[in-house]
Structure formats: C-alpha cells, structure tokens
Amino acid sequence: MYGTGLLKGMAITLKYFFSKKITIQYPEEMPKLPERFRGRxxxxxxxxxxxxxxxxxxxxxxxxxxxxxxxxxxxxxxxxxxxxxxxxxxxxxxxxxxxxxxxxxxxxxxxxxxxxxxxxxxxxxxxxxxQVPAQVSAPDSGEAPEPSSDLTEDALKKQKKMEALMTALDKNPVKVLSRYVDSEDDAQILAEIIQADRSKAEKLVELMADDQEKARKVAVAFVNKEKKQRQRQTEGGE
Ligand code: SF4
Ligand code: SF4
Known part of the structure; x- marks a missing residue:
C-alpha cells in the first residue's frame, strides 16, 4: 500500500523518541564510565x-x-x-x-x-x-647534639645482608632462587638470567634484602619474560 514505508519509518522514529536516551551532550555532560575503564x-x-x-x-x-x-x-x-x-x-x-x-x-x-x-x-x-627529615630537637643542655647514625647503621646492615646473599647466589644460585619461584626449573632459568646480567642479580639481591614479596614478583616476572623469549625463538626457528 502506498505510504506503508513512511508509516513504518515514523513508528520507529516515535519509538526512539519516547525511549530512554543513550546519547549524551558531551562535553557538557560526561559519560559514566565503568570502574575498570582504562584512560590515561x-x-x-x-x-x-x-x-x-x-x-x-x-x-x-x-x-x-x-x-x-x-x-x-x-x-x-x-x-x-x-x-x-x-x-x-x-x-x-x-x-x-x-x-x-x-x-x-x-x-x-x-x-x-x-x-x-x-x-x-x-x-x-x-x-x-x-629532603632529610628534620630531627626532633633535644632540650638545650648546652652540649652539641650527637649526630644520628641510624641511617648509616641501617645502610651498613643492608649492605652486609646483600653481600651475604650475593655470595650465596654465586655459590648455589638454584638453591637460593628456588625460594622465589615456583619450581626448580624456573630457578634454573632465573640462575641463567642473573648469571648473564649482573645488574639483574644486583636488583634481585637488593629486593631480597628489602622485601621478599617484591623479590618474588620480580623473580617471576624475569622468568616469565625469559620463557616467552625462548618460546618466540623456538617458534621462529621452526
Ligand atoms: S604495557 Fe605499554 S602499551 Fe601496555 S598499557 Fe602499559 S604502557 Fe600501554
Ligand atoms: S615496574 Fe618498577 S620501574 Fe615500573 S613503575 Fe613499577 S616500580 Fe616503577
């Protein structure tokens, strides 16, 4: 029938005219973003x-x-x-x-x-x-205050710990590293990584002395990256 298409079109227009709007007046109105939205x-x-x-x-x-x-x-x-x-x-x-x-x-x-x-x-x-945190001033006794040596002592302690860890790593890397990764195979991979790159060994030892949990995360990240690289090399060679 003549005009049916026009009526259908008008019906669709009317339906959307009265339904909930899904467009917004950006930039006056900002969109509601999902919690896990990845912006900047x-x-x-x-x-x-x-x-x-x-x-x-x-x-x-x-x-x-x-x-x-x-x-x-x-x-x-x-x-x-x-x-x-x-x-x-x-x-x-x-x-x-x-x-x-x-x-x-x-x-x-x-x-x-x-x-x-x-x-x-x-x-x-x-x-x-x-900035060095300001020291709490002692009551004025007329004598010069003793310089605080806490930071130096802590730094020395940490240095000794790192040296001990580095020696242990040099002697038996797999045994030391197996505490930070999931398997002995991963420890073996990690040992190869740090033997090839001394800066990675130093980074890991520093974290081991500071924060075991972070050391674990970094160790696992090193191993996963190495595994990916090896897999890519294997696939590239096939
Ligand atoms: S890894 Fe690189 S590309 Fe991926 S989100 Fe981070 S900065 Fe962006
Ligand atoms: S991965 Fe390391 S360097 Fe990168 S942002 Fe985190 S702590 Fe900083």
Whole structure:
C-alpha cells in the first residue's frame, strides 16, 4: 500500500523518541564510565622503586625512566619517568607486572593534543623526596647534639645482608632462587638470567634484602619474560 514505508519509518522514529536516551551532550555532560575503564596511565612517583620491569614489559616502548643510586641507602631512586601515551594500547601489562603497584589507569580519556609530542608526559622527582627529615630537637643542655647514625647503621646492615646473599647466589644460585619461584626449573632459568646480567642479580639481591614479596614478583616476572623469549625463538626457528 502506498505510504506503508513512511508509516513504518515514523513508528520507529516515535519509538526512539519516547525511549530512554543513550546519547549524551558531551562535553557538557560526561559519560559514566565503568570502574575498570582504562584512560590515561599515571604513576605514583613516590612508590616507584625504579626496577624497570614496566619498561621491559611494555610491548610498544611507551615507558622510559631515568634512575640514579642513592648515596645514603645505596638503593636505586627514580629521577624521571616518561609515558608516551600516543603509543599505548592499554594492554595493562605494565600495571600487572609492577611490583610496587604504582602504575594505574585513570578515567581521563580526553588526551587529544594539538601537537603529537605534547601527549608525552614526563614526571620529575619532586625535591621534597630528597629532603632529610628534620630531627626532633633535644632540650638545650648546652652540649652539641650527637649526630644520628641510624641511617648509616641501617645502610651498613643492608649492605652486609646483600653481600651475604650475593655470595650465596654465586655459590648455589638454584638453591637460593628456588625460594622465589615456583619450581626448580624456573630457578634454573632465573640462575641463567642473573648469571648473564649482573645488574639483574644486583636488583634481585637488593629486593631480597628489602622485601621478599617484591623479590618474588620480580623473580617471576624475569622468568616469565625469559620463557616467552625462548618460546618466540623456538617458534621462529621452526
Ligand atoms: S598499557 Fe601496555 S602499551 Fe600501554 S604502557 Fe602499559 S604495557 Fe605499554
Ligand atoms: S615496574 Fe613499577 S616500580 Fe618498577 S620501574 Fe615500573 S613503575 Fe616503577
């Protein structure tokens, strides 16, 4: 019949006119995002231990960092951290592998910039992080206060512990490392990794002396990455 198509079209229009709106007046109105939405990646600078796992994990080289050795604690400290958002594919690998849980995705999705280079975000070490905490002043007895040697003692203790761990690692790596990974095979792989790369051994020993749980996470991450690389090499050779 003539006009049937028109009536059908009008019916559809009317149906949608009275149904609940699914569009919003962006940017005046902001969308309601799911809790696990992955927007802008950010770092909690103060929590980062500059282990570099995220930079090695990222498949797109989005992340880079600059570190330095702290004179007092002999630990690595983060100097600057760069996130080049334009290459991020929001895969979450860096967040999952960070042993300090300091990488997160925010709900901020408005990342367009006039220039591509402006998308890159560089975090610099805040000066407050290097300030020595003020000492509580002792009642004025007329004598010069004794300098506090707590930090040096702690640093010395830690250094001794690290030296002992490094010696044990050199003597019997598989036995020491099997406490940090799931199997003896993984310990063997980890032993090969740290024998090939002394900086990884130092990093691991530092974590073992500081925080066993973090050491475990880092050890597992090293092993998993090595396994993936070996698998890729095997597949490439076939
Ligand atoms: S989410 Fe994926 S691509 Fe983006 S920085 Fe992390 S590891 Fe790299
Ligand atoms: S993995 Fe985490 S702790 Fe390690 S360098 Fe990256 S952000 Fe820092």
């Amino acid at each position: 990646l950010y770092i909690e600078f103060e929590k980062c231990i500059a282990c570099g796992i995220c930079t090695k994990t990222c498949p797109n080289d989005v992340l880079s960092l600059e570190d330095a050795r702290d004179e007092n604690t002999k630990k690595k400290k983060l100097i600057s951290y760069t996130i080049d958002h334009q290459y991020c594919m929001f895969c979450n690998l860096c967040v999952e592998n960070c042993p300090s849980n300091c990488l997160h995705f925010s709900h901020d999705f408005e990342m367009s910039r006039y220039n591509r280079a402006d998308i890159k975000e560089v975090y610099h070490r805040p000066p407050e992080m290097d």
